[in-house]
Amino acid sequence: MICKRMTCILCPxxxxxxxxxxxxxxxxxxxxxxxxxxxxxxxxxxxxxxxxRTLTTSVLVRHGVQPQTSVKTATPVPxxxxxxxxxxxxxxxxxxxxxxxxxxxxxxxxTGVAVVVTxxxxxxx
Amino acid sequence: xxxxxxxADVVIIGGGPAGLAAGAAAAGDGARVVLIDRNRxxxxxxxxxxxxxxxxxxFGETLTGPEFAARYVRQxxxxxxxxxxxxxxxxxxxxxxxxxxxxxxxYRLRGRSIILAMGCRERTRGxxxxxxxxxxxxxxxxTAQWLTNMxxxxxxxxxxxxxxxxxxxIMARRLxxxxxxxLGVLELLPYPSGLPRNITxxxxxxxxxxxxxxxxxxIHGQERLEGVTVSQFDERRRxxxxxxxxxACDTLLLSVGLIPENELSRRAGVSLDSTTSGxxxxxxxxxxxxxxxxxxxxxxxxxxxDWAAQEGARAGHSxxxxxxxxxxxxxxxxxxxxxxxxxxxxxxxxxxxxSEELLLSFRVTVPDRQRTAVVTAGGRCFASQRLARxxxxxxxxxxxxxxxxxxxxxxxxxLA
Numbered sequence: 083m084i085c086k087r088m089t090c091i092l093c094p095x096x097x098x099x100x101x102x103x104x105x106x107x108x109x110x111x112x113x114x115x116x117x118x119x120x121x122x123x124x125x126x127x128x129x130x131x132x133x134x135r136t137l138t139t140s141v142l143v144r145h146g147v148q149p150q151t152s153v154k155t156a157t158p159v160p161x162x163x164x165x166x167x168x169x170x171x172x173x174x175x176x177x178x179x180x181x182x183x184x185x186x187x188x189x190x191x192x193t194g195v196a197v198v199v200t201x202x203x204x205x206x207x
Numbered sequence: 208x209x210x211x212x213x214x215a216d217v218v219i220i221g222g223g224p225a226g227l228a229a230g231a232a233a234a235g236d237g238a239r240v241v242l243i244d245r246n247r248x249x250x251x252x253x254x255x256x257x258x259x260x261x262x263x264x265x266f267g268e269t270l271t272g273p274e275f276a277a278r279y280v281r282q283x284x285x286x287x288x289x290x291x292x293x294x295x296x297x298x299x300x301x302x303x304x305x306x307x308x309x310x311x312x313x314y315r316l317r318g319r320s321i322i323l324a325m326g327c328r329e330r331t332r333g334x335x336x337x338x339x340x341x342x343x344x345x346x347x348x349x350t351a352q353w354l355t356n357m358x359x360x361x362x363x364x365x366x367x368x369x370x371x372x373x374x375x376x377i378m379a380r381r382l383x384x385x386x387x388x389x390l391g392v393l394e395l396l397p398y399p400s401g402l403p404r405n406i407t408x409x410x411x412x413x414x415x416x417x418x419x420x421x422x423x424x425x426i427h428g429q430e431r432l433e434g435v436t437v438s439q440f441d442e443r444r445r446x447x448x449x450x451x452x453x454x455a456c457d458t459l460l461l462s463v464g465l466i467p468e469n470e471l472s473r474r475a476g477v478s479l480d481s482t483t484s485g486x487x488x489x490x491x492x493x494x495x496x497x498x499x500x501x502x503x504x505x506x507x508x509x510x511x512x513d514w515a516a517q518e519g520a521r522a523g524h525s526x527x528x529x530x531x532x533x534x535x536x537x538x539x540x541x542x543x544x545x546x547x548x549x550x551x552x553x554x555x556x557x558x559x560x561x562s563e564e565l566l567l568s569f570r571v572t573v574p575d576r577q578r579t580a581v582v583t584a585g586g587r588c589f590a591s592q593r594l595a596r597x598x599x600x601x602x603x604x605x606x607x608x609x610x611x612x613x614x615x616x617x618x619x620x621x622l623a
Contacts, residue, residue, distance in 0.1 A: 089407040093263050094511055096403030098596075118595075135408060138258045138271055139384055140356055149359045152257035152273050161412065168384045182277055200257065201273035 088129055090122045101126045134158035137167050141186055146178030146203040153186050156196045167191040178205040215241040216530040218305060218318030220296050220471065223251020224512045225503020225519035226324030227279035232523030234286035238530050241316060242283065243291045243307060250276030251326055253512060255356045258377050264513035275512060299475040301496050319530035320498045322522055323472055323486065327465040327504040335463060339426030348374040348462040355381060363458025367435055368392045369423050371399040375462025380409040390454055393421040395440055398574050400600045402510065423459065424451060432457050467505045475499065482552040483507040490558040490565055491525035500526045507554050510602050542613050547621030551599065558618060565607040569620050571597040578622045582607050585615030
């Protein structure tokens, strides 16, 4: 039996989880304890099999009242692609105005996950 | 300056989450509300907090700071709040009169109620008294956040972070994503002060070392920071001789605490609490000056913007009620709220005998496990909550019901 301790990152509670499994972790062979809510179980299983994170960063904006806007992946993406995704976004620039929810990239780093704007930027007059 | 004084039911100073939520609540209750903010855009510090994790309590979903702010801006504007941005409040009197300055012109405003929602600022190097030279490259985590996320300025390449507050942790990850090297986070205390989830997703994900019981003892460099001397500290917070070593770096971020920004409150004569550095308030969030309310980080430092906004909404309702009433005698017999064993502070600092439903916000003194927070008055227990983990960095909130009111000398919160 392998016991792996981890902190759930889904909410500020930060539950201290313990995941127990034999040999290689598989989605239906993991016992999770320490979670205050059911999301903790899904988190622990995903963390052991395919850890994901939301990327939140910024992208340049041309002709805006600010030089850049903030963006995020619409859902969490595999943790291993975060840096590559950031590199892609560094090459882009948007034209003001931009609005919350505008799509910056329909599928960042071939994940199938869109990157969307999180802050509106008006056009410079 | 014109001698004309404009009147409003409720005047709010500060357009962050607390002020915006206060405005939406007060205007929703029918008050004529003016909200003043010194920035060009509303939302306060949330606009530079581009990471996600906001809104789980307020909206049931995880949002970035700018998205969370935009929702409260929309709520306030939809409710009819009149906003004055790019405007600095330079004076506040106990008669609830403000002097405002905007683009070279000055004007005066008087509110039947005032809501203080000015937020907080970061502790700086000067407050820590770190010896050494004074090179460029030593800045607060929040300043680095503004430069990175708002101004598109690169703050440095080799980063050391002093203090394990959440802004420092968030910036550690942010700067890794921006291509910098983060050499480590130093924390004077034997435990981290940021949220556990930020230790995981901001430090452990990137193998950034967290050095507990460590701090910076000297800063080196002439024009630009060249390095810091780091030492281990004992439990009495003294550096342990022989443990010092140097780390070469070009940037030192400070994430060592926040201070409520109460200069205007002081000018008006509001009494401050020496523990929270915020106003002393009653159950309505009213300060020691009639009709002046306080909420959010200017009242006490919150861990979550969701709670600051919730507190703002409560203060907004109270301020609208005060503005709409004949305000002569609004103070019922006071029941002081005491911080008992294991509790550092409780907000509000007083309630009244007529109080039937209360929300108490408090912090514990030391980290521990399996304790129970207990609220007592006059020998009776009014509420209790089991706490699997207690931590000074985690604010605890308790709803307290006292049907029939409180017939007691004081109300106390303690840990059992």
